[in-house]
Amino acid sequence: MAFTEFRPLDDKSLLEYIKATPSLSSKIGNKFDALTIKEVGDGNLNFVYIVVGSSGSFVIKQALPYVRCIGESWPMTKERAYFEALALKEHGQLCPDHVPEVYHFDRTMSLIGMRYLEPPHIILRKGLIAGIKYPLLAEHMSEFMAKTLFYTSLLYRTTTEHKRNVAEFCGNVELCRLTEQVVFSDPYKVSKFNHWTSPYLDRDAEAVREDNTLKLEVAGLKSMFCERAQALIHGDLHTGSVMVTPNSTQVIDPEFAFYGPMGFDIGAFVGNLILAFFAQDGHAAEGNDRKEYKEWILRTIEETWTLFHQKFTALWHQHKDGSGEAYLPEIYNKPELQQLVQEKFMKDLFHDTLGFGAAKMIRRIVGVAHVEDFESIKDDSKRATCERQALELAKLLLKERRNFQAITEVVSAIRKLHA
Amino acid sequence: MAFTEFRPLDDKSLLEYIKATPSLSSKIGNKFDDLTIKEVGDGNLNFVYIVVGTSGSFVIKQALPYVRCIGESWPMTKERAYFEALALKEHGKLCPDHVPEVYHFDRTMSLIGMRYLEPPHIILRKGLIAGIKYPLLAEHMSEFMAKTLFYTSLLYRTTTEHKRNVAEFCGNVELCRLTEQVVFSDPYKVSKFNHWTSPYLDRDAEAVREDNTLKLEVAGLKSMFCERAQALIHGDLHTGSVMDTPNSTQVIDPEFAFYRPMGFDIGAFVGNLILPFFAQDGHAHEGNDRKEYKEWIWRTIEETWTLFHKKFTALWHQHRDGSGEAYLPEIYNKPELQ
Numbered sequence: 001m002a003f004t005e006f007r008p009l010d011d012k013s014l015l016e017y018i019k020a021t022p023s024l025s026s027k028i029g030n031k032f033d034a035l036t037i038k039e040v041g042d043g044n045l046n047f048v049y050i051v052v053g054s055s056g057s058f059v060i061k062q063a064l065p066y067v068r069c070i071g072e073s074w075p076m077t078k079e080r081a082y083f084e085a086l087a088l089k090e091h092g093q094l095c096p097d098h099v100p101e102v103y104h105f106d107r108t109m110s111l112i113g114m115r116y117l118e119p120p121h122i123i124l125r126k127g128l129i130a131g132i133k134y135p136l137l138a139e140h141m142s143e144f145m146a147k148t149l150f151y152t153s154l155l156y157r158t159t160t161e162h163k164r165n166v167a168e169f170c171g172n173v174e175l176c177r178l179t180e181q182v183v184f185s186d187p188y189k190v191s192k193f194n195h196w197t198s199p200y201l202d203r204d205a206e207a208v209r210e211d212n213t214l215k216l217e218v219a220g221l222k223s224m225f226c227e228r229a230q231a232l233i234h235g236d237l238h239t240g241s242v243m244v245t246p247n248s249t250q251v252i253d254p255e256f257a258f259y260g261p262m263g264f265d266i267g268a269f270v271g272n273l274i275l276a277f278f279a280q281d282g283h284a285a286e287g288n289d290r291k292e293y294k295e296w297i298l299r300t301i302e303e304t305w306t307l308f309h310q311k312f313t314a315l316w317h318q319h320k321d322g323s324g325e326a327y328l329p330e331i332y333n334k335p336e337l338q339q340l341v342q343e344k345f346m347k348d349l350f351h352d353t354l355g356f357g358a359a360k361m362i363r364r365i366v367g368v369a370h371v372e373d374f375e376s377i378k379d380d381s382k383r384a385t386c387e388r389q390a391l392e393l394a395k396l397l398l399k400e401r402r403n404f405q406a407i408t409e410v411v412s413a414i415r416k417l418h419a
Numbered sequence: 420m421a422f423t424e425f426r427p428l429d430d431k432s433l434l435e436y437i438k439a440t441p442s443l444s445s446k447i448g449n450k451f452d453d454l455t456i457k458e459v460g461d462g463n464l465n466f467v468y469i470v471v472g473t474s475g476s477f478v479i480k481q482a483l484p485y486v487r488c489i490g491e492s493w494p495m496t497k498e499r500a501y502f503e504a505l506a507l508k509e510h511g512k513l514c515p516d517h518v519p520e521v522y523h524f525d526r527t528m529s530l531i532g533m534r535y536l537e538p539p540h541i542i543l544r545k546g547l548i549a550g551i552k553y554p555l556l557a558e559h560m561s562e563f564m565a566k567t568l569f570y571t572s573l574l575y576r577t578t579t580e581h582k583r584n585v586a587e588f589c590g591n592v593e594l595c596r597l598t599e600q601v602v603f604s605d606p607y608k609v610s611k612f613n614h615w616t617s618p619y620l621d622r623d624a625e626a627v628r629e630d631n632t633l634k635l636e637v638a639g640l641k642s643m644f645c646e647r648a649q650a651l652i653h654g655d656l657h658t659g660s661v662m663d664t665p666n667s668t669q670v671i672d673p674e675f676a677f678y679r680p681m682g683f684d685i686g687a688f689v690g691n692l693i694l695p696f697f698a699q700d701g702h703a704h705e706g707n708d709r710k711e712y713k714e715w716i717w718r719t720i721e722e723t724w725t726l727f728h729k730k731f732t733a734l735w736h737q738h739r740d741g742s743g744e745a746y747l748p749e750i751y752n753k754p755e756l757q
Binding site for chain 2: 212226227326337
């Protein structure tokens, strides 16, 4: 059975594919008798198979030319697998501790073979809903973001390398357009795709559609998203793109990767932590009011930015006489000047982060795709209360982000709104 | 004589090339007897030949794989001709009144054949030095900039088209790097390429190299230049890239074209109008103190921006319900918000 042309696989044909592919069959020691192949079933975009044998395991991810959870009526280029593989390899080289290893990529079959993140790895979002603490989360995520964003930017790269990579990832335009639609557009207009906890949030949703200042701010962020090739970003770094155990943090699903603003990644992660915070009251139960857990989330939000800032500037300092072309050492040759430029850069990045984070939060409340943190709150009224608080905080951040100078101020604003 | 592989031309081989190229030979009515071919001699980067016959004329521009005025010791990709031709065609479609028509492009030979801007067309910079007024300059340049910048931005385009074009022009990286070096880097450090009117400006040059605030600002502009794919800009829109008569304004030499901030083009032009303003006192002499001309330059600077603002926003308004994706009409749906 040849695989010279694209075709969707199933459990049976996948077995044949594995047998025909040395880089995969060797991973399971060429033993096919006790092999289990199971499709996980909950992918939004793709088919994901977990392949487990006695000598090893891996995951197979295949992109079909449409959005899986909708069907053939929503076409989506299967080339997204190529960009996902490219990003996994690039980010994996920069941060191997927090990116699952790629064993195999087949462009024709739009198929990636990668490390199976075995139990007890679970999706971070589920862990946050369940009230599980991850003491190393801030450390690991700040490490991932600092490395992937720094090393793919002009702080480290030459413009020659940079432009070559930018050109390559311009091909991932369809996934970018999806983001442009669902994050920067749909929530701000009447769209058949939008939904929200009705009727409680009817007026809140309308208020978003009618808010001129919000729309003005979102337009600026959208332009930045569409035009600013700052670094190779993951592109969808929410808490559903992270799998964790108390000791291990792995970032998955970078199919939206392209050269965009750094703040979009950091904002996505921080924004989704904030959503998880506001959802906690909806998960409180007799015997666990989630009060302590909420504190842990806030500490994690603070630490994530603080550690990111620390690690990012440390990398910058480490490589300041290197090949990066944004700040040539012969020009930025005095410590006080270096500090000046660094402070400005990080301040602007902080504000970008807040803006993009807010936009990501808003779209999860009044847009097409919501988050399990809220959706799992069964009581509509309870859910709406949590969502409304998150929405108000998001609007504040989007409009007032330039007035926030430190992450502690953001956390104070969260507390104040929540009280 | 075949031209299947790149080679630099001279007057003789160019004649053969023209004979072998219908799109060019037809322009001069296939008459080769009275043809004059003259290399203009003052190109910084390229060789430029003016070809004039009894039935027509054209200019041939050929890029060699190095910077012409320096020599083979400064290599520069000859692919720049491809990007120049692409930009001439794109901008020419958008603003045919102010861009010379392209008759022929040969990628292998890095060669462009285009309209000859016959006398009295002269380089605008020379006209400004000579104290010649161009009453339509602000009108024409604002038209050129408004059209080329608006129509190649997300105010008019979809992100699909936009990204495709951005990817294409990412190939013009060598010319971008030249700008990154000479505009955003060299003036702010000690560089063997730098020079100034010495010794008078020795301390001024040093002050630039020591100015932290200046360097901070320049870093921000350099980042924007390197990262922000806002529109297809000319990339080197100084007064040496414009040829004009009192009635005609033609923008040439877009070999630095790529997707970058709109302000870089407008700034280049306005900045290079401010320079001749300050230079006028150096051209004043008995009988012409250039006072009136300085006033004209200043009015032109004002009008250029004012008219650009007017035309650009008019285009935006005209196309606000069109296919541009930066400001979707269903969202930006109220006049006060627009």
